[in-house]
Amino acid sequence: MIEVRKILVSNLREVVFFRRENMCVGQVVKELPPLPLICQACTHFFYRVKAGKSKLRDPSLEFLLLLSSSRQVSEALSRLSVKEGDTAYSIVCCEDLSDTIRVEGIEVHPLIRDNRERVMLTRNSLISAGSF
Numbered sequence: 001m002i003e004v005r006k007i008l009v010s011n012l013r014e015v016v017f018f019r020r021e022n023m024c025v026g027q028v029v030k031e032l033p034p035l036p037l038i039c040q041a042c043t044h045f046f047y048r049v050k051a052g053k054s055k056l057r058d059p060s061l062e063f064l065l066l067l068s069s070s071r072q073v074s075e076a077l078s079r080l081s082v083k084e085g086d087t088a089y090s091i092v093c094c095e096d097l098s099d100t101i102r103v104e105g106i107e108v109h110p111l112i113r114d115n116r117e118r119v120m121l122t123r124n125s126l127i128s129a130g131s132f
Helices: 035-051 059-068 073-080 115-128
Strands: 002-008 017-019 024-029 087-094 101-103 106-108
Touching (some): 002 035, 035 059, 035 101
Antiparallel strands (some): 002 087, 024 087
16 A cells, blocks of 8 residues: 655654554655655565565665665755655555555556566666666
């Protein structure tokens, strides 16, 4: 499940989190990443956590790196971090059986249906960048 909402930031501690018991992660960003990137970030995040491949001690920062397509925390923070009082986007991902994606309360269909499609899209990106 992925939920995206536009919010007025009043308390960052309420919206930046990782809950292992129900496998949910939340992050607040000032710029909304493209929906396919959000879907991919959620999938990669839960894969890394389950496989023990998380690179950072704070899982919510790992999720921020994936949302920013960056490997540097300082770069991700400078591009996407918010302050109290800002208008921002809350992105919550939960690893559950539902493929539900809601943007501002409106349910949308998944843009990437399965891992096979994700791999094909990644290969196309690498080919077009000349890395494959």
